Every structure is written in C-alpha cells, then in structure tokens.
Amino acid sequence: MAEKFLILGAGAAGINAAAAIKEIKPDSDVTIAFAEDHAYSRMATPYYLTSVASKISLYQSNEKKLSNLDVLLMPNYKAISIDRRKKVVMFANRKLLNYDKLLIATGSSSILPDSWKGIDNLVSLWDLKNVEKFKNDLADINKIAIIGSGFIGMIFADSLLKLGKSVTIIEKMPYIIPGMLPITASQIMKNYMQKKGVDVIVDDSVDSIEPSEHKIKIKTASGKNIVVNKAVAAIGIKPNIDFLEGSGVKTDNGIFVDENMRTNDDSIYAAGDAAIGQVVYSQKRAIHPIWPTAVDHGSIAGYNMAGIIRKYRGSLLYNILVLGNLQCASFGNWNDPDAKIFEWRSSDNRQFLRFTVRSNRLVGASIIGNHDRIGMIKGMVEQAMAIDDISSFVKNIPDFTIPFMNYNYLTNSAYQS
Ligand SMILES: Cc1cc2nc3c(=O)[nH]c(=O)nc-3n(C[C@H](O)[C@H](O)[C@H](O)COP(=O)(O)OP(=O)(O)OC[C@H]3O[C@@H](n4cnc5c(N)ncnc54)[C@H](O)[C@@H]3O)c2cc1C
Numbered sequence: 001m002a003e004k005f006l007i008l009g010a011g012a013a014g015i016n017a018a019a020a021i022k023e024i025k026p027d028s029d030v031t032i033a034f035a036e037d038h039a040y041s042r043m044a045t046p047y048y049l050t051s052v053a054s055k056i057s058l059y060q061s062n063e064k065k066l067s068n069l070d071v072l073l074m075p076n077y078k079a080i081s082i083d084r085r086k087k088v089v090m091f092a093n094r095k096l097l098n099y100d101k102l103l104i105a106t107g108s109s110s111i112l113p114d115s116w117k118g119i120d121n122l123v124s125l126w127d128l129k130n131v132e133k134f135k136n137d138l139a140d141i142n143k144i145a146i147i148g149s150g151f152i153g154m155i156f157a158d159s160l161l162k163l164g165k166s167v168t169i170i171e172k173m174p175y176i177i178p179g180m181l182p183i184t185a186s187q188i189m190k191n192y193m194q195k196k197g198v199d200v201i202v203d204d205s206v207d208s209i210e211p212s213e214h215k216i217k218i219k220t221a222s223g224k225n226i227v228v229n230k231a232v233a234a235i236g237i238k239p240n241i242d243f244l245e246g247s248g249v250k251t252d253n254g255i256f257v258d259e260n261m262r263t264n265d266d267s268i269y270a271a272g273d274a275a276i277g278q279v280v281y282s283q284k285r286a287i288h289p290i291w292p293t294a295v296d297h298g299s300i301a302g303y304n305m306a307g308i309i310r311k312y313r314g315s316l317l318y319n320i321l322v323l324g325n326l327q328c329a330s331f332g333n334w335n336d337p338d339a340k341i342f343e344w345r346s347s348d349n350r351q352f353l354r355f356t357v358r359s360n361r362l363v364g365a366s367i368i369g370n371h372d373r374i375g376m377i378k379g380m381v382e383q384a385m386a387i388d389d390i391s392s393f394v395k396n397i398p399d400f401t402i403p404f405m406n407y408n409y410l411t412n413s414a415y416q417s
Pocket residue numbers: 008009010011012013014033034035036038039042043044045046077078079080105106107108125126127152155240243271272273274288289290291292294320
C-alpha cells in the first residue's frame with residue numbers, strides 16, 4: 001500500500017510540503033485536511049478587501065496546483081486531537097484520518113482577550129471569512145479603530161485609508177510599528193500616517209470596549225473615549241496548536257522541531273507559523289511567522305517526510321510594509337541590544353537606515369526608503385556581510401554614495417537597551 005502522508009493546514013507550509021513530497025514520491029497518497037473552506041493565500045486578503053484581487057484569485061491557483069499534483073484537499077477538517085499510538089487524527093466534524101507521516105502546518109490566529117470575545121463590531125482580520133464579512137459591512141460605515149500598530153494592524157489601516165475610511169490607531173507602546181522600527185524611524189511613519197488623516201494614539205491602551213447600536217465605544221487607559229463603527233483587533237498572534245494538548249508532541253507556544261523539521265515523534269513534522277524552527281546564523285530557535293519561512297519550512301519538511309534528508313539552514317526574520325507610497329522594512333536582529341547600532345536619516349525626513357553590527361558582521365537592519373534599496377539591504381543581512389569600517393562600507397554600497405551625502409548621521413554609539 002502507498003505510504004500515507006497527512007498534512008494539517010493548507011497554507012504556504014502545507015502546500016509546499018505537499019509539492020515536495022509529490023516531487024520525490026509522485027505516487028504517494030498525500031492528503032491536506034484543513035479548518036477553512038479554501039487553500040487561500042492569507043497575505044493577499046488586504047488586496048481582496050480593497051478589491052484589487054477577487055476572492056477566487058486568492059485560492060484558485062493553489063487549488064489547481066494541488067489538484068494537478070493529485071493531492072487530496074479536505075476543507076472544513078479542523079483537527080481537535082491526535083492519537084500518536086494509533087497514528088490517527090480526530091477532527092471537529094467527527095471524522096478520523098490515519099497517517100504514516102503527519103505534518104502539522106496549522107499556522108496561527110489573532111490573539112483575542114477573553115473579555116473581547118463575542119463583542120459585536122469588534123473583529124480580527126486574520127481569516128478570509130472575517131475579511132469577507134467585514135468587507136460586506138464596510139459600505140455603510142465610516143469610522144474604524146485599529147487596536148495594535150504591528151504589521152497586520154498597519155496593513156489594514158492602509159487598506160481602509162485607500163477605501164476612504166476614517167481610521168484611528170491605538171498603540172500601547174510609545175511609538176507605532178514597534179516590532180519593525182526603532183522610535184527614530186517610527187516617527188517618520190507616524191507623521192506620514194497623520195498627514196494622510198489617520199488619528200494615531202500611542203502610549204495608551206484599551207481599558208474597556210462596549211458595543212452600542214451599530215457602534216462600539218472604546219475607553220482607553222488615559223481616559224479617552226473613542227466611538228467608532230467597527231474596531232479591528234490586531235494585538236498579536238498565537239500558533240494553532242491547542243489540539244496537541246496531551247498528545248505528547250513537545251510544544252511551548254509553538255512546536256519544537258529539529259533541523260529536519262521533525263518533532264519529538266519520528267512520524268510527525270511541523271512547519272510554518274506553528275513551528276519553532278532554526279534561526280539563521282545562530283543556535284537559537286524561534287517562530288518566524290512570515291510567508292517565506294512557511295514556504296521554506298514546508299519544503300524542507302516535505303523532502304524529509306519523503307525520505308530525502310534536507311537540513312534547514314534557518315530563517316531570517318524580515319518584514320516589508322508598504323503604507324501609501326512609503327515603504328519600511330526590518331531584517332534579522334535589527335534591535336539586538338548587545339550590538340553596535342548605526343543610524344542615518346535623510347534631510348527630507350523620508351528615508352531612514354539602521355545597521356546592527358555584531359562581531360563586525362551585519363546582523364540586522366531597519367529601513368524606510370525605496371524598494372530597490374530594501375532588496376539590497378535584505379541580501380546584505382542574509383549574507384551577514386563582514387564590516388570592518390562602517391563608513392567605507394556605506395560609501396561602497398552601490399547606489400548609496402550620493403544619497404548618503406544627504407543623510408544625517410544620527411548615532412554610532414553602542415546602544416544598551
Ligand atoms: C493580512 C495578512 C497579511 C500578511 N502579509 C504578509 C506579508 O506581506 N509577508 C509575509 O511574509 N507574511 C505575511 N503574513 C503572514 C503569512 O501569511 C503567514 O506567515 C503564513 O501564511 C504562514 O503560513 P502557514 O502555512 O504556517 O499558515 P497559514 O497560511 O495560516 O495556514 C494555516 C492552515 O491551517 C489550517 N488550520 C488551522 N487550524 C487547524 C486545525 N486545527 N486543523 C486543521 N487545519 C487547521 C488553516 O485553515 C490553514 O489552511 C500576513 C498575514 C496576514 C493575516
């Protein structure tokens with residue numbers, strides 16, 4: 001009988017694992033069972049919200065590719081537990097599926113505090129279903145609050161601005177986009193969003209949320225009362241691994257995997273947002289909840305599951321955020337407290353660059369600027385470029401020499417935070 005590969009999750013990790021298994025073992029029995037209706041691309045949902053992409057375009061090519069590979073897709077199969085001894089997964093629809101090799105690629109979900117659950121007009125936009133409902137409701141409303149100014153909150157703030165909505169951002173840290181930018185750079189993005197008409201509230205948190213007819217009232221810790229039609233919760237994410245409780249698969253707010261993406265059970269692998277994987281150029285392991293990491297994890301897991309031994313070199317955490325016509329990005333350990341930090345800001349206050357250097361190697365960067373430059377900096381951090389002299393290093397970056405003459409050098413001190 002053909003070996004049975006069962007994959008939980010039809011996101012980037014699950015799909016790439018299925019493709020890798022089929023590449024090595026075309027005749028194998030590969031099934032993807034997943035909780036939602038379609039195998040869609042999660043990061044494209046903001047484009048669907050603004051109608052740049054249709055709903056069907058979010059999943060059509062994925063589902064066609066999997067069908068061509070003869071991978072069986074089972075939507076609306078939400079795993080609720082695993083019996084490792086019997087090699088069986090139980091699902092919320094009361095069905096059971098068995099496996100020879102299992103991949104857990106169940107991704108993550110928005111964090112929603114218990115006291116926020118069930119509040120009308122308070123939504124998280126992590127899933128296509130929620131985005132679709134939100135989109136259908138948008139025509140009749142104008143004022144929206146985004147709680148949390150991380151990557152996801154800012155993407156949706158930008159989408160709502162494009163739709164002509166009135167947006168308030170509430171951030172508990174003293175500055176916005178704190179997971180990607182230092183305060184110096186964050187100020188540039190804040191000014192930009194304010195000029196676009198966004199009400200940006202920082203250093204304040206949500207104290208209470210009360211629904212009232214077709215509206216929602218938010219009271220902040222500093223005593224502000226904000227009344228909007230809808231609020232979007234974007235305060236962080238957590239891996240979808242509750243169903244592993246009691247299974248014996250080793251977890252700690254994520255699933256532990258080795259360099260082959262294998263868990264502590266030889267027949268079970270994990271990948272993507274749910275997996276605590278190897279970090280590049282380090283002994284550390286971490287969850288890097290980004291698309292490219294899910295793709296790499298999935299492929300490596302798939303090859304290993306199919307019997308081809310591949311070691312994962314580790315992921316580089318990076319985020320690229322486009323707000324209107326201003327782009328910002330962060331790569332690697334841009335906020336390493338023990339590294340030397342070098343920062344520049346352009347005199348027109350539209351561009352910013354931070355290099356984080358440790359043992360004469362570039363280990364991280366944050367940048368506000370044009371796309372080409374962002375791509376180049378990513379490559380330099382990926383290679384952990386050796387830097388002996390920062391000023392000659394910067395002068396020698398192609399395309400940087402002239403622009404950098406206009407940059408104000410902010411600091412060359414070794415920050416200790
Ligand atoms: C709005 C938005 C924009 C983003 N933009 C970017 C970006 O620009 N760049 C970037 O790098 N990253 C971006 N991301 C993050 C990126 O989408 C994720 O890192 C990536 O999707 C993770 O892939 P994954 O396969 O691990 O999980 P997912 O893509 O989340 O897929 C998880 C799968 O598991 C299924 N599932 C969940 N629970 C269960 C269960 N119990 N049983 C069975 N199946 C289950 C789900 O139905 C789904 O099919 C964005 C995310 C969002 C929400």
